[in-house]
Amino acid sequence: MNASALTACIALLHLLGLFAAMHAVMHTRTPQGAIGWTLGLLLLPYVTLLPYLYLGSSRFLGYRAGRHAPLARALPATVDAVPPVDPGCARYAAICALQGRPFRGGHRLRLLIDGEAAFDAMLAAMAAAEHCLLVQFFIIHDDALGRRLQQVLLQRAAAGVQVCVLFDGIGSHALPRRYVETLRAGGVAIHRFATHRWRNRFQLNFRNHRKIVVVDGARAFVGGLNVGDEYLGLKPPLAPWRDTQLELRGPAVADLQQLFAEDWQWITGAPPPLLPTPPGDGDASALVVASGPADPQETGSLFFAAAINAARDRVWLSTPYFVPDHAVRAALQLAVLRGVDVRVLIPSRPDHRTVFLASTLHAYHAVRTGIRVFRYQPGFLHQKALLIDRDTAAIGSLNLDSRSFRLNFEVAAMAVDPAFAANVAAMLTEDFGRARAIDEREYREAPYLRRVAMHVARLFDPLL
Structure with missing residues (x-):
């Protein structure tokens, strides 16, 4: 490359850096982030332009705009019975307003401590599914635990259960294609959560870190565990692995179903199968708290x-x-x-x-x-x-x-x-x-x- 061409390339990079810096000033969420990106893009665009393309966006675009109307038609009707709510919920009114949903009463809750207890419970619940199974994890590995999950999903699909699985494309980057293809061949609807639309396409930041399992619309699991042998404490040097999962039965299961459905519709363009949640018969009041980069606030x-x-x-x-x-x-x-x-x-x-x-x-x-x-x-x-x-x-x-x-x-x-x-x-x-x-x-x-x-x-x- 001759000197004039090199000079033109450098000038072009600095011009692109200037436009990117203007974007950073306008859209970066924190002043510190705006200053860091702007200085880097103006002074060293040949170093920072590519990272900014992958890491610079602060909003997940398009997710909220079209997610509610089709789902509102697809969701089952709510039950008429309304169990009482604990009076202590009143002090969390700001969180309810933030979520756009109230606390609901009537829940039965079970605390599942560490991976063995949690996966024994989750896999047993999945194996008992009769109509619909919704499964979402940030990470799924093709190891002993991942293959246990795979076999349960295949068995349920073979029994006529509608099985829908979401995994994050970055979190599960090591998941082999054959794992996914085996599930699809067995009748499991499985998709990777990805940005996949042009305005978000290059972004690595916007990951779906949720862990949700919903069985027949009646019981659900949330918590910190992903699917991999390390979550059972089988991989030193981090073993033993300390984690917690929660099993819910009650009205909040419908909200977890809705949350899964919104992610599913973003990826597939259609809602998953949804079932009515039975009336709650427990004593706990519960609220599903969902957050993400598509929210108008943090x-x-x-x-x-x-x-x-x-x-x-x-x-x-x-x-x-x-x-x-x-x-x-x-x-x-x-x-x-x-x-x-x-x-x-x-x-x-x-x-x-x-x-x-x-x-x-x-x-x-x-x-x-x-x-x-x-x-x-x-x-x-x-x-x-x-x-x-x-x-x-x-x-x-x-x-x-x-x-x-x-x-x-x-x-x-x-x-x-x-x-x-x-x-x-x-x-x-x-x-x-x-x-x-x-x-x-x-x-x-x-x-x-x-x-x-x-x-x-x-x-x-x-x-x-």
Whole structure:
């Protein structure tokens, strides 16, 4: 390439960088992100243009625009019986308004601790499906557990059950084509969740991190577990794997069915089979909390902030990634000032080095404000649990980081029920008993270069 052609290419790249920088200024969600992208695109466009193409968008376009009308016609009618709602739900009115749905009463809940118990329950429920089975995971591996799931799905499809499966295209990037083709050949409708429309096509950020199983419209599962042997604690060095899943029976199952249907329709253009949810006969009140990059607001962050601000007695959090934004960090600090018992449980082993370094710095700042932070010792902690006071608990897929707050499609079930909250409290008490309290020395006594690495990692908070 001669000098004039090279000069023209450089000029073109800088021109494209200028236009991309203008886009970043207009559309990046945070000032810090806008500054970072703009400087990079203006000064080093030949380095930053390609990453911006894949990582720069802050909205998942088109998802909300066309999803409701066809589904409204396809959804089954709701049941007439309306079980009473716990009076304690009233303090979460902001979360209900955020979700556009109320708490509903009449739920039966079962806490499933760790992978073996959770998958035994989920696979048994799937194997008992008679009419319709909806399955969604962020990650599905073609390993021993993945093949167990495959066999159950094939058996149900062979029995005439309508089986619909969604998996994330990036999360399940290692899933072989033959795994998917085997399921399709056996009558299973299976699709990868992908951006796939031209305005989103190059984006890697917008992942569907939800884990949902709905059986015959009557029972559902949500939580943190994906399908892979590591989630059973079978893959060192992260073993044993600590995680939690929740089984629900009651009206909220219809909301989880709807949520799956919206994702399914985005991919396929048609709704999945949907069944009426039977009337609830339990004591718990529950609300399905859904969030994603197609929302007009940062739903995940607002959910955590609202729940924490409602606390008067305790806030116990379990999360694999502790990278809170300003709103959640402020809510936790204000809770401490109100005299609330605020505890955060995080891993002692990293699965992603950059996030672990950023989490360590955030933990240091949290401890300095009176938040008690603990590192779970036996193995990797992947559990996403929130306990508020003596009556409220939430289990789902949301991590405490910007990716769950803003970039991923997520789901959790929030329950107001003293008995269920007591079960979650007992579970977390045992977890904290296996954890080590963090103090300021963890950061201060770390080697200087490691502390520098923590601060560098924190610069990437918007992407973590």
